[in-house]
Amino acid sequence: MESTAQKTLGDDSHLRVVPPTVEELDTVTVRFCGDSGDGMQLTGTEFTKSTAILGNDLATFPDYPAEIRAPAGTLPGVSGFQIQFSSHDIYTPGDAPDVLVAMNPAALKTNLPDLLPGGILVVNTGAFNETNLQKAGYAKNPIDDEQLQAKYRLFKVDITKLTELSLEGSGLGSKEIARSKNMFALGMMCWMYGRPMDNIIDGLRQKFTKKPEIAEANVQVLKAGFNYGETTEAFSHKYEVKPARLAPGKYRNVTGNQAAALGFVTAAARSGVRLFLGSYPITPASDILHELSSYKNYGVMTFQAEDEIAGIASAIGASFGGSLALTTSSGPGVALKTEAMGLALMLELPLVICNVQRGGPSTGLPTKTEQADLLQAVYGRNGESPIPVLASSTPGDCFEAAYEAFRIAVKYMTPVLYLTDGYLANGSEPWLIPDPAKLPPITVKYRTDPEGFHAYQRDPKTLARPWVIPGTPGMEHRVGGLEKDSLTGNVSYDPQNHEKMIRTRAEKVARVADEIPPTQIFGEPSGDVLVLGWGGTYGALHQAVESLQKRGKKVSQVHLRWLNPLPKDLGEVIRRFQTVLVPELNLGQLSKILRSTYLVDCVTLNKIQGKPFKVAEIVAKVNELLERPRA
Amino acid sequence: MSADLIPVSQKQALTKKDFQSDQDVRWCPGCGDYAILAQVQKLMPELGIPRHDIVFISGIGCSSRFPYYMNTYGMHSIHGRAPAFATGLKASRPELSVWVVTGDGDGLSIGGNHMIHTLRRNVDLKILLFNNRIYGLTKGQYSPTSELGKKTKSTPYGSVDAPFSPAQLALGAGSTFVARSVDVEPPHLLSTLRAAATHKGSAFVEIYQNCNVFNDGAYSYMTEKAVKADAQLVLEPGKPLVFGKAKDKAIRMNAKLQPEVFTLGKDGDLSQAIVHDPTNETLAWMLAHLAPPHFPTPIGVFRSVERPAYDALMNDQEKDVLAKKGKGDLQKLLNAGETWVVK
Incomplete structure (x- = not known):
């Protein structure tokens, strides 16, 4: 034990005489919460790194306010980070925390309702002063409440003071x-769950290379927190979560935005064509712009445009020039891009539009998750303007979906709309690092033969037109948003030609269904309830269906990668089940599409709170359906 | 990508006709756009750039039909956004000669934002803004350059909407090349276009253009034979600001640092006249503010200065990073950060 750590124990400390009981657990959900200036996101990501290295399966859910710094100590300023880790496969960051670390009264007030009865509650008593209690709207100090103490396993730790003591004489300012x-909180949790700290320490030293004194202070406090658990009898238990039996291979932790960025870079590398990103900063999509802008030596060019429209317009310009073109945004930004998307589908140039969905409408809930842009993606343009739409289902899956978006865009010469969401974008999971050589190829072939060339002559199978880029001799041609002749691409106002082109563009997108493998059903191919979802709800739906199946229920799951076109066999799959439940974080957008496409009814389960589904919510709904009397 | 595909550009003996596409030109008879198209097609063979390395990009409006009539690569894009499409193309394909054709509504109203940011960045684009002070394609509403009080279909009682000057706007946005010409002055237009074409960086050319259907005679105050010598101030680098039928009027700065017109041999002599210098920033500002009724309308190059082009900087930065870090290894990138092996 280090001398500095001894000091942190302060007056109320003494050396442990009885070793703590070690209890083995399958799964634990921990939530760190505090003021948005308290560094909860860093605490969470560091804890995640350490947990990943131990080989647990995990899923995380960062939840932070839209304001960068809401007034300190207030309810809107509370920032949280939840992680579920397990010795078996898990698919969500957990419905409710087993452990809540609350750094101030506001954090306690907003997060306590989620804590499971009997759960561990660690509070920083140092922050429970009169001002903070008042800001949080507490008339009296809640941690003195006997009911609270009876309901949870409450640990009062003066983290503020212990941190000050451990840094006494460090020369650092009070700020x-x-x-x-x-x-300190992180150190305590590392102790409680037996997490190694070496990598955290390395990480801190790397993060603060230019301020070594800050790095060392952080390391010292981290160790003090760990030692507090080790040497005081404050905590009588520590817990062990054994490594999960994940598929063999090399793993790393990845967020959805990172995975998407890597998928885009991989598309560029596999195709041998430069990736061009035209983008405008917007939450929660900006991280993709940040990531890609650092990959200049990977054949990636990024352009931070003056607005959303210039973002997509520059991408279309680059696509005309032969690049793999990408624009990234979120709901309101995508709304601004719709006219240009229509042009891209008229020009029949490859383009990927990535929408990291957030709570809408309008500015809505910028930092919260939602799935309410599906109808915008499928239908939200003027005229008959079909665009293929796909979505990713987990943070790691963003890699494959991003890659697939480009494969289809290039093969069919079409814009493709790729949907992810804030939950996937910021959430993370262990990711089995893929071998890019095993991905299906992206073959880019610019036409250079002027013999018999017509700008809108199509491949008979895919209906794709040739990609002819400026700089190619003898093939000068003009493209534009006016309706074009079905062969030459020249402007045409001919009525029959217009209808032919409308139908051809629709048929081309419909043929993307040829690329969709047979629908994978998790569970029996027929039964009582089919839980049918799309996008970031995958984890919650999967875990719910898995637990229902374990209880012998005839429940299966289908999760859609492609929303437009839908898989060819989906109608038939749906009809094999008594009931189709479509849970969505919107008012029922996929269910609208399913009803109109297949003339079947679907039961909807809708949640529009800026939060992901809980497993229990899905299970409850399915049970309700199973118990209702049959007609 | 393309650099290897494309043969080195050679001066080719092309003619004006080689730049005419097979499409019928469909502007109204008598439209000023015809004259501009003719001068652009005349200029192209001079540049020695193969047709396939030239791209015309436009937005929406009468002027924006331009690319269809050029036998080069072209894109008729969406309203106001042509500079953004062109930026993406030029940044990713810097070897191409990229031209933007726009109008006062397209480039200054709906597309004003893209215009100023493109000029600010100094993207190496040649931007031709046809200013007819009216919305022609939508059949006659006032535009951001229509004069106050103008009666149009949407302003039956006269416009109360103050106009701005495209040249002033371009200067304010930091454009490295700002010029003005007129559709009915073919030699002047040709020489102005030539100067723009050879400029490295954003070249902004405002072209006064007559819409004979919805705003006929908008520029007759300075194009009519009887008045034009007195109403036009032709800017020529290194030459004094002299104008008038008898070449007897000149412009000088007075003691209050305001420009004033004086008569040579009467109010002063040639040595007092300002000598035009397109690299003089202050002078460019002053010239952009000269307007009737007290001054003639300047035409020619207001400003021409050197500044690295955005597309070149972007590509240079890419090369620098490549030189420093080497070509990225995808496997390494995917395996970055902390990894662990599950057996």
Whole structure:
């Protein structure tokens, strides 16, 4: 034990005489919450790294306010980070925390309702002063409440003071010292769940290379927190979660936005064509722009445009020039891009539009998740303007979906709309690092033969027109948003030609269904309830269906990758089940499409709270359906 | 990508006719756009750039039909956004000669944002803004350059909407090349276009253009034979600002640092006249503010200065990173950060 750590124990500490009981657990959900200036996101990501290295399966859910710094200590300023880790496969960051670390009264107030009865509650008593209690709207100090103490396993730790003590004489100012207290909480949790800290320490030293004194202070407080657990009898238990039996291979932790960026870069590398991103900063999509802008030596060019429209317009310009073109945004930004999307589908140039969905409408809930842009993606343009739409289902799956979006865009010479969401974008999971050589190829072939060339002459199978880029001798041609002749591409106002082109563009997108493999059903191919979803709800739906199946229920799951076109066999799959339940984080957008496409009814389960589904919500709904009397 | 595909550009003996596409030109008879198209097609063979390395990109409006009539690569895009499409193309394919054709509504109203940011970045684009002070394609509403009080279909009682000057706007946005010409002055237009074409960086050319259907005679105050010598101030680098039928009027700065017109041999002599210098920033500003009724309308190159082009900087930066870090290894990138092996 280090001398500095001894000091942190303060007056109320003494050396442990009885070793703590070690209890083995399958699955634990921990939530760190505090003021948005308290460094909860860093605490969470560091804890995640350490957990990943231990080989647990995990899923995370960062939840932070839209304001960068809401007034300190207030309810809107509370930032949280939840992680579920397990010795078996898990698919969500957990319905409700087993452990809540609350750094101030506001964090306690907003998060306590989620804590499971009997759960561990660690509070930083140092922040429970009169001002903070008042800001959080507490008339009296809640941690003195006997009911609270009876309902949860409450641990009162003066993290503020212990942090100050451990940094006494460090020469740091009070602000810097106060900022380190998240590391104390992290250290305690590392002790409680037997997480190694070496990589966290390395990470801190890397993060603060230019400020070694801050790095060392953080390390010291981290160790002090760990040692507090080790040497006081404050905690009588520590817990062990054994490594999960994941598929063999090399793993890393990845967020959805990182995975999407890697998928795009991989598309460029596999095709041998430059990736061009035209984008405008918007939450929660900006991270993709950040990631890609650092990959300049991977054949990636990024352009931060003056607005959303210039983002997509520049991408279309680059696509005309032969690049793999990408624009990234979120709902309101995608709304601004719709006219240009229509042009891209008229020009029949490859383009990927990535929408990291957030709570809408309008500015809505920028930092919260939602799935309410599906109808916008499928239908939201003027005229008959079909665009293939696909969605990713987990953070790691963003890699494959991003790659697939480009494969289809290039093969069919079409814009493709790729949907992810804030939950996937910021959430993370262990990711089995893929071998790019095993992905289906993306073959780019610019036509260079002027013999018999017509700009809108189509491939008979895919209906794709040739990609002819400026700089190619003898093939000068003009494209534009006016309706074009079905062969030459020249402007045409001919009525029959217009209808032919409308039907051809629709047929081309419909043929993307040829690329969709037979629908994978998790569970029996027929039964009582089919849980049918899309996008970021995958984890919650999967875990719910899995637990229902374990209880012998005839429940299966289908999760859609492609929303437009739909898989060819989906109608038939749906009809094999008594009931189709479509849970969505919107008012029922996929169910609208399914009803109109297949003339079947679907039961909807809708949640529009800016939060992901809980497994229990899905299970409850399915049970309700199973118990209702049959007609 | 393309650099290897494309043969080195050679001066080819092309003619004006080679740049005419097979499409019928469909502007109204008598439209000023015809004259501009003729001068652009006349200029192209001079540049020695093969047709396939030239791209015309436009937005929406009468002027924006332009690319269809050029036998080069072309894109008729969406309203106001041509500079953004062109930026993406030029940044990713810097070896191409990329031209933007726009109008006062397209480039200054719906597309004003793209215009100023493109000029600010100094993207190496040649931007031709046909200013007819009216919306022609939508059949006659006032535009951001229509004069106050103008009666149009949407302003039956006269416009109360103050116009701005495209040249002033371009200067304010930091354009490295700002010029003005007129559809009915073919030699002047040709020489102005030539100067724009050879400029490295954003070249902004405002072209006064007559819409004989919805705004006929908008520029007759300075194009009519009887008045034009007195109403036009032709800017020529290194030459004094002299104009008038008898070449007897000149412009000088007075003691209050305001420009004033004076008569040579009467109010002063040639040595007092300002000598035009397109690299003089202050002078460009002053010239852009000269307007009737107290001054003639300047035509020619207001400003021409050197500044690295955005597309070149982007590509240079890419090369620098490549030189420093080497070609990225995808496997390494995918395996970055902390990894662990599950057996």
